[in-house]
Amino acid sequence: MATAIAAASRALPLPPAFPAAPAIRAGWALFDPLVLTGEVDADTAAACATSDGHDVRVSLRLADPPAASYVLMRPDAELYRYNAPSVVAADGGLLLIHAMSSQEHNFVVYEAHPVSPLLRLLPHGHDLGFTGIVVSFGNLMCFVDYHRGILLCDVFAASPELRFLPLPEIEVWDDAHDYCNGRGLPEAYRTADVSQGVMKFVDVSDGLFGRRRSPFGVCITMWTLRTAPELGCWEKDAVLRLDDLWSFHEFRRSPMPRWVPQLPAVCKHDPDVVQFALLDPEFTPDNAWVTMVDMRQMELQGYAPYKN
Numbered sequence: 001m002a003t004a005i006a007a008a009s010r011a012l013p014l015p016p017a018f019p020a021a022p023a024i025r026a027g028w029a030l031f032d033p034l035v036l037t038g039e040v041d042a043d044t045a046a047a048c049a050t051s052d053g054h055d056v057r058v059s060l061r062l063a064d065p066p067a068a069s070y071v072l073m074r075p076d077a078e079l080y081r082y083n084a085p086s087v088v089a090a091d092g093g094l095l096l097i098h099a100m101s102s103q104e105h106n107f108v109v110y111e112a113h114p115v116s117p118l119l120r121l122l123p124h125g126h127d128l129g130f131t132g133i134v135v136s137f138g139n140l141m142c143f144v145d146y147h148r149g150i151l152l153c154d155v156f157a158a159s160p161e162l163r164f165l166p167l168p169e170i171e172v173w174d175d176a177h178d179y180c181n182g183r184g185l186p187e188a189y190r191t192a193d194v195s196q197g198v199m200k201f202v203d204v205s206d207g208l209f210g211r212r213r214s215p216f217g218v219c220i221t222m223w224t225l226r227t228a229p230e231l232g233c234w235e236k237d238a239v240l241r242l243d244d245l246w247s248f249h250e251f252r253r254s255p256m257p258r259w260v261p262q263l264p265a266v267c268k269h270d271p272d273v274v275q276f277a278l279l280d281p282e283f284t285p286d287n288a289w290v291t292m293v294d295m296r297q298m299e300l301q302g303y304a305p306y307k308n
Helices: 242-247
Strands: 004-006 029-031 046-049 055-061 068-075 086-091 094-101 104-111 118-121 133-137 140-145 149-153 162-166 190-195 198-205 219-226 233-241 262-266 273-279 288-294 299-305
Touching (some): 055 118, 133 190, 219 242, 233 242
Parallel strands (some): 004 086, 029 068
Antiparallel strands (some): 004 029, 104 118, 140 149, 149 162
16 A cells, blocks of 8 residues: 655546546655556656666656555566565655565665656665664654554764654554454554654554453544654544544545555645555455545545555
8 A cells, every 4th residue: 555655746547447536636646655567657767777787667657646656667687576666765756666686675766857757776785674664753763663662863963872762552562462363463554654844653443453442443543743842742633433434424425435444644745634545354456445534624535446
């Protein structure tokens, strides 16, 4: 599902086979992390060499949010089959893309431009480990572990120090939990990200994980990390019951199914707006949706079919 946000220069219409959905026209796009391999669009294509000397071309397939946009990639050699290329991050007109060739990690940066887009390979580093997501917040680098919390570090300080910040009102995973049943991996129901200089944490509680049971059933909760008088205080912004989401007039008149929202992503242009995926519990690929919810105003802003 889409988690990366970047500037968009043009838009493509939704496929005519899908029902019409409210359009949100803005100078940004919601990218699916999955990179599609095959033919690329010549108008937005850029090329560079991988770490083992093979050529790779990248282009964009853009759509108006909340519909998903995609990165297209055409390598001239077979990529590592067990690790599909993916969009890692986005900032303005820049996209960070990961791909493996000859079992080596390649990180390339795509720079969008209406005339001459660029693609360049970043220097190859050593693999020291990984975390759920890494975001920048002011002068801090934030290493997020959705099982527990955030490790903060001012990497520009004369003597950098690490600080741990627990995520609010979550239970810590342990060996007693079944990762295949129940709630599933926390990345599917949690996100921590920065929008407009504000750190947000969103948690979807489906009532199947841990010992506590919400008397109100499934809820979407949004938090803001306060920085004054000191960093480290989470403030609860909004709680949206799933029953209330389903009762929205826009939701009731839409063709969307009543499924638990997954893969939350905070909008980069409005920290109160969150995108979600509605995915078929039976894993039917042709029945999925992307929706946008304003958590402060408690309203559905838009929706679109999700094709992957």
